[in-house]
Amino acid sequence: MDQREKAFGWAARDSSGLLSPFSFTLRANGEEDITLKVLYCGVCHTDLSTIKNEWGNAQYPVVPGHEIIGVVTDIGLKVSNFKIGDIAGIGYIAFSCLSCENCSSNFENYCPKLVPSFNGTLPDETTYGGFSNKITINEHFSVKIPENLPLPGTAPLLCGGITVYCALKNYGLNRPGLHLGVVGLGGLGHLAVKFAKALGMKVSVVSSGGKREEAMKILGADSFLVRGNSEEIKAAQGTMDGIIDTVPAVHDIVPLIGLLKTHGKLLMVGSPDKPLELPVYSLMSGGKSIGGSMIYRRREGYARNAKVCCCTSYNSRSGGGANGLCQYCYGAT
Numbered sequence: 001m002d003q004r005e006k007a008f009g010w011a012a013r014d015s016s017g018l019l020s021p022f023s024f025t026l027r028a029n030g031e032e033d034i035t036l037k038v039l040y041c042g043v044c045h046t047d048l049s050t051i052k053n054e055w056g057n058a059q060y061p062v063v064p065g066h067e068i069i070g071v072v073t074d075i076g077l078k079v080s081n082f083k084i085g086d087i088a089g090i091g092y093i094a095f096s097c098l099s100c101e102n103c104s105s106n107f108e109n110y111c112p113k114l115v116p117s118f119n120g121t122l123p124d125e126t127t128y129g130g131f132s133n134k135i136t137i138n139e140h141f142s143v144k145i146p147e148n149l150p151l152p153g154t155a156p157l158l159c160g161g162i163t164v165y166c167a168l169k170n171y172g173l174n175r176p177g178l179h180l181g182v183v184g185l186g187g188l189g190h191l192a193v194k195f196a197k198a199l200g201m202k203v204s205v206v207s208s209g210g211k212r213e214e215a216m217k218i219l220g221a222d223s224f225l226v227r228g229n230s231e232e233i234k235a236a237q238g239t240m241d242g243i244i245d246t247v248p249a250v251h252d253i254v255p256l257i258g259l260l261k262t263h264g265k266l267l268m269v270g271s272p273d274k275p276l277e278l279p280v281y282s283l284m285s286g287g288k289s290i291g292g293s294m295i296y297r298r299r300e301g302y303a304r305n306a307k308v309c310c311c312t313s314y315n316s317r318s319g320g321g322a323n324g325l326c327q328y329c330y331g332a333t
């Protein structure tokens, strides 16, 4: 008997950006698989870029969504971390080989065989994401979510949040007292400010002028620089230990490099669809570097830091903490 379950989602059929109803069949729940009933799903810029085929890799129909929170409704015989009724989270990764050099050092995010949890191809299925009512995944690529977390605000941590957290940690920009610039105040930038403040850092947001109040009053940034304001940018030259640049569009990075101290690091976590100009002399003249980071190390990102910061709504201040951080946010390493 075919044990595969029917599922329903919202799919893009072309690059128009429109989603429409879509029925599909889940793969049979395997021995190491869990199946979730989806409760919440965040919206990441990768979803938008993919459904519009901005990177040329859309495999229509595309059911987006890779910041997924759900309740476990089925488990395979070998599943050890979950039981039926648990709350589980799924991020960007649906499969990695678990044996290559990257996987062996817990950098599954750089596995050459990585398959994403949506718009991906596994041997026996296409992966459809969390804009759906059910999803099946190997338990290794899911994480247990503590039940006391506010679940809607936890979903964006599963890609956006953990992406910026891991970038800061892996480049050593996670220490109290360091001065961090956050460029762009969309989803990634919003969460980068929260993490950096929770980690005890000084934070300057570099964005368009309309975001000043959001950055300083709601998220608790220490200062705000308007990206196109040369006076403000000039006054902050050489003051930042690092910058996390979240802008997913072509932009000028020369002024940003100028904001860095000697040996400062510029971390790129947004993905423009065209190459940026690289100002080599600006890097050389201050011993500065540019690095990149993509999504997350599952091991450190998920399990240990599930309580980092789950408040993404603006009213979270009523939850208690300063700087818009709720009682679940923490300031640890």
Ligand SMILES: [Zn+2]
Pocket (backbone or CB within 6 Å): 096, 097, 098, 099, 100, 101, 102, 103, 104, 108, 111, 112, 113
């Ligand atoms: Zn691998």
Ligand SMILES: [Zn+2]
Pocket (backbone or CB within 6 Å): 044, 045, 046, 047, 066, 092, 159, 160
């Ligand atoms: Zn994402």
